[in-house]
Amino acid sequence: MSAFDEGAPCWADVALPDLAAAQRFYGELFGWEFEDQGEDFGHYTLARREGEAVAGLMPGPGPAAPPGWTVYFASPDARAAAARVTEAGGRILFGPDDAGESGVMAGAADPAGALFGVWQAGGRQGFGVTDVPGSFCWAETWTREPGAVDRFYAAVFGYRSEQVGDGEHFDYAVWSPPSGPERRFGGRLALGADTPAGVPEGFRVYFAVADCDAAAAAVRALGGTVPREPRDSPEGRVAFVTDDAGTPFAIIDRDRKAASMTGS
Secondary structure (H helix, E strand, O other): OOOOOOEEEEEEEEEEHHHHHHHHHHHHHOOOOOOOOOHHHHEEEEEEOOOEEEEEEEEEOOOOOOOOOOEEOOOOOOHHHHHHHHHOOOOOEEEEEEEEEEEEEEEEEEEOOOEEEEEOOOOOOOOOOOOOOOEEEEEEEEEOHHHHHHHHHHHHHOOOOEEEEOOOOOOOEEEEEOOOOOOEEEEEEOOOOOOOOOOOOOEEEEEOOOOHHHHHHHHHHHEEEEEEEEEEEOEEEEOOOOOOOOOOOEEEEEEOHHHHHHHH
16 A cells, blocks of 8 residues: 555655766765665666655756656556546556556546656655655646646645635645645646746656755755746745756745744
8 A cells, every 4th residue: 555645745756868967966964875776777866865766867868858857646456547647637657557566657647748657656655745845845747738737636646725825816726635735745827928938847756955045055066047036925935946957946945934924
């Protein structure tokens, strides 16, 4: 049985052109240590924080493929989930395939084209730790088709959605599993008509940090960029950054929340 509710983010990985450079960047930024799974597994590399698995790195992608983190959602039956993906208007890009004794994996795209994975746990559950500095803590998809995306994830994973904002000037849906809204784990941001055309749709992966400003400075020092500077939000102080290969992700210090949430 999986340690994760169905539809909950259970893993994240990224394909990067230079694994050695990636290990230097993420190792310095998050304190990760790395474990190469060997040639038989394409040198897929586990990242660990204090011994616990937190992410995966692998060689690639090709020059034509945009860099990006992929988030995987848990399922007790990846083949059944894959069938629901197509029934709900998404696409299966590969699989479901057996990943040795570790589990069963499929790659998919939702109706707006956002890429994600489905993971049926076998010997490997997924994240060993979350929501602590240096580990995954949130995933959200940015889309210009919020209605289609909301219906899709409700059909595939049974997500409950809680609207944040007025739905017009700020349209954000927070997701939780069918078991209850107290276990929120991701969301959907609607990109409005005033969003610049170059802003890409798709999933953003958030990693927790102890100090968002210090982490953003470290990103720059390690050769990455900070397209959106740290700012306070109801969920914590957050910045959007890229690694030294141009791969976007987010960092958030959840202990520093906006005054509207803390009452200060």
